[in-house]
Amino acid sequence: MSGSSRKVAYVxxxxxxxxxxxxxxxxxxxxxxxxxxxLRAHGYEIxxxxxxxxxxxxxxxxxxxxxQYDTPGYRRHCRALARTVVDTVSLHIExxxxxxxxxxxxxxxxxxxxxSTKTSWxxxxxxxxxxxxxxxxxxxxxMTELKEEFESRGLSFPRATGIAxxxxxxxxxxxxxxxxxxLTVQENG
Amino acid sequence: MRxxxxxxxxxxxxxxFLINPDSPFYQxxxxxPGPVFDVLVEDGWGMMKxxxxxxxxxxxxxxxxxxxxDAADYLRYDHLVVILAxxxxxxxxxxxxxxxxxxxxxxxxxxxxxxxxLDPQSRTADSVRAKLAEVTRNVTANA
Numbered sequence: 001m002s003g004s005s006r007k008v009a010y011v012x013x014x015x016x017x018x019x020x021x022x023x024x025x026x027x028x029x030x031x032x033x034x035x036x037x038x039l040r041a042h043g044y045e046i047x048x049x050x051x052x053x054x055x056x057x058x059x060x061x062x063x064x065x066x067x068q069y070d071t072p073g074y075r076r077h078c079r080a081l082a083r084t085v086v087d088t089v090s091l092h093i094e095x096x097x098x099x100x101x102x103x104x105x106x107x108x109x110x111x112x113x114x115x116s117t118k119t120s121w122x123x124x125x126x127x128x129x130x131x132x133x134x135x136x137x138x139x140x141x142x143m144t145e146l147k148e149e150f151e152s153r154g155l156s157f158p159r160a161t162g163i164a165x166x167x168x169x170x171x172x173x174x175x176x177x178x179x180x181x182x183l184t185v186q187e188n189g
Numbered sequence: 190m191r192x193x194x195x196x197x198x199x200x201x202x203x204x205x206f207l208i209n210p211d212s213p214f215y216q217x218x219x220x221x222p223g224p225v226f227d228v229l230v231e232d233g234w235g236m237m238k239x240x241x242x243x244x245x246x247x248x249x250x251x252x253x254x255x256x257x258x259d260a261a262d263y264l265r266y267d268h269l270v271v272i273l274a275x276x277x278x279x280x281x282x283x284x285x286x287x288x289x290x291x292x293x294x295x296x297x298x299x300x301x302x303x304x305x306x307l308d309p310q311s312r313t314a315d316s317v318r319a320k321l322a323e324v325t326r327n328v329t330a331n332a
């Protein structure tokens with residue numbers, strides 16, 4: 001489908017709704033517009049993925065690492081959401097869209113290229129205040145389940161990237177340059 | 190302890206047509222909305238986009254249940270939640286009937302619905318803001 005004039009980006013929920021972030025991680029009031037501005041400039045329609053952390057634990061949840069989310073119950077929750085997402089993506093596939101996914105790099109759930117790790121977290125939550133989780137290469141739990149849902153239907157996981165806007169050393173200009181390159185590659189097929 | 194950050198605590202559940210009006214799914218719809226997405230961004234609203242109204246009902250219902258659950262949690266924690274529907278489209282283009290059922294099942298009041306007109310007079314940012322202001326006095330530019 002490369003080269004299609006119809007393009008849609010499925011973005012991590014919080015990139016369009018910072019109210020879904022775990023406490024202290026909202027970097028803007030609502031929509032992360034540097035991302036959506038670029039997507040629209042490149043001709044992408046915008047679809048929004050659900051936030052499995054929000055629907056599983058709510059807006060008042062604690063910080064958690066990938067290890068803490070990596071449970072059979074949370075994976076079942078993610079897989080149920082993934083079925084609805086892939087059903088929706090199928091509508092765009094049927095209409096010949098190029099599809100990309102933009103996740104939240106560094107997230108224990110929505111990371112695409114990076115996720116979080118902190119094997120020592122658990123129990124009394126104040127431990128997180130002493131320092132955040134670490135970053136390791138790999139997908140978050142939600143992205144893993146979403147990918148597996150695509151593949152279980154014989155569909156390729158769309159090209160995907162992530163924005164690491166939660167990272168302490170996040171460089172917006174560098175991230176947007178990377179995003180432009182990612183979207184340009186898609187355009188060139 | 191939840192600490193302050195930049196979130197607005199204002200969330201809009203929005204019809205897909207209002208965000209992606211130029212999608213080929215909507216070629217048969219004559220009118221076009223104002224700059225709803227731009228207003229949401231500029232005024233600091235978080236967006237929860239509803240599934241396209243052309244989607245299969247059973248799929249949309251599942252997505253709506255998830256969105257309504259999130260919205261109910263926001264309401265528990267004193268966020269403002271509104272639903273933005275499109276005038277003249279079945280169920281406002283935002284699956285209003287499904288949201289009513291979902292909120293009823295959650296024993297949560299249905300958020301107020303703002304209906305965005307598609308006529309030429311409604312296609313301005315000021316018009317969109319005026320419609321939002323009908324349901325909240327807290328909406329200000331560049332919040």
